[in-house]
Amino acid sequence: MAAVAAPSLHTETKQKRWHDLYPELGTHPLSVDRFTSPTYFERERECIFRRTWLMVAREEEFRKPGDYLMRDLPVANTSLLLVRGKDQRIRAFHNVCSHRLNKLVWNRTGNCQVFSCKFHGWSYNTEGRLTFVPDEDQFFDLNKEHLGLTPVTTDTWEGFVFVNLAPTPQETLPEYLGELGEGLQGYPFSTYAATRYAWRVEVQANWKVVQDAFQETYHVGVLHRRSLPDSFTSKDNPYSHSFAYKLYKNHRRLSAYGNPAHQPTPVEQLAMQFGPSINTRDWVLEELPAGVNPERSPYWSTDANSIFPNLVLIVFHGTYITHQFWPLAADRTLWEARTYYPQPQNVGQRFSQEYSKILTRDIFLEDASTVEATQSVLASGAKQHYTLQDHELLIRHTHKVIDDWIQGSNGHRGVNP
Amino acid sequence: MSERCFPESFKDLEPLAAWALETETARSRKRQASTMAEIQAFYDALLPRMQAVLSYLNRFPPDGLPVQEARLFYLSLALAEVAPAVELFQQPSEPDTYPVEKFIPEHE
DSSP states (O other): OOOOOOHHHHHHHHSOOOOGOOGGGGGGGGESGGOOOOOHHHHHIIITTTTSSSEEEEGOOOOOOOOOEEEEEEEGGGEEEEETTTSSSSSEESBBOOEEEOOOOSEEEESSSEOOOOTOEEEEEESOOEEOOGGGSSSOOGGGGOOSSSSEEEEEEEEEEEESSSOOSSHHHHHHHHHHHHHHSSHHHHHHEEEEEEEEEEEESSSHHHHHTTSSSSSSSHTTTTSSSSSOSSOOOTTTTSSSSEEESSSSEEEEOOOOOOOHHHHHHHHHHHHHOOOOOOOOGGGSTTTTTHHHHHHHEEEEETTTEEEEEEESOOOEEEEEEEEEETTEEEEEEEEEEEEOSSSHHHHHHHHHHHHHHHHHHHHHHHHHHHHHHHTTOOEEOOOOGGGGGHHHHHHHHHHHHHHTTTTTTOOOO | OOOOSGGGGGGGGGGGGOOOOOOEEEEHHHHHOOHOOOOOOOHHHGGGGGHHHHHHTTSSHHHHHHHHHHHHHHHHHHHHHEEEEOOOOISSSSSSOGGGGGEEOOOO
């Protein structure tokens, strides 16, 4: 095989520092109380999770009118009911009965036209209207029109369902997602959502410790040295430097290097005959939307798009991954890892998906191993700071954006530190 | 005579029948509970037959496999489950990795 020239963008990174492009971020170490402090956690809850757009579902989870999804959101002290109405619209409500405030829906998913509270039987339709009150005459001046479920602002982008818990969101979803959202339009998110493999895991770590593990590729050559021996590293790029980083107001992206000389293992070769995996590199540039591999590098493997505050959307050719990190407490997180593939047309394709899925899961297990260990010693007081290098730029940006939301200097009302 | 697990043309794979498990959780448990020698023996026996297995199964609609074909399909998925153990880790799982049983599959 012919020798492969080093990617030009990668060569450039040897000559410049990415941090030079963003001098406002500084290069100082990061203080670690943000990962342990219950006070800081409460500020994140109030200033970020109750005010920003949060991805909570995919459209494919609501196929018919009445299909619903119940999601507890402890970070916002609430539970959500999401339901597709007869008019096909997906609506979100606080999952709270208007009578004595019992949690209305308890099943995680299902199909229902009338949601009846199991306490006294108050009933609501799929549009959230109160339609029936048992023994209604015994109430005083009851106006059912005013006692519907409390709506939550919701909108959809590329099939992802978002909610915003602010009474009046300051930005629409398209405004909030901005340039990053526009650039990803046209990627086949819905086609690949036909087959979703998903895991839930409750980790004993701060949500940002977990999320930061997916915002840099510096760790790939070390932590994943066995699972990814030559996919994202090579002799030319031993530290798996990503070849581009882009910071937006709230969001950020890295474009990761893929080794064109990756040697598939025997089972991987078999799987690749039938479908793509996270190590597949046979993409066609013209088919990628403008916001996927925006630098148009021949060495592109994947983009990790961090959508503030808690979604990392990793797009490959032929498959994508979402990670969500839902804070439960300062040191506990519900991590939802999901991988998406097209509807398999034959058993071979289903086998190739299984190969890619299991490899991906085993890589996630390696990622999970460090985050709990990190949290277990973070609070020791031994170290006051994180030390970050140039290729950990996205982590630095994340914490700057979080601080800005908390302090209100991002155009939003914050809390005085 | 007991019924065969797999279709007639794959009767040589009958000794591997214990790996023909329907769910990711069951296949993962089998991998974790097996010695590396057992995993390697399974891998070595099935891998050379996989082209034939997938060519055969591709003649059926993926969502409507008859019973014996479905078992053969589950067997093939077990190869995907053990592939990282054999090809990357050389052990059922890495000693310091996160416990797989804490990853709760939502797709089952």
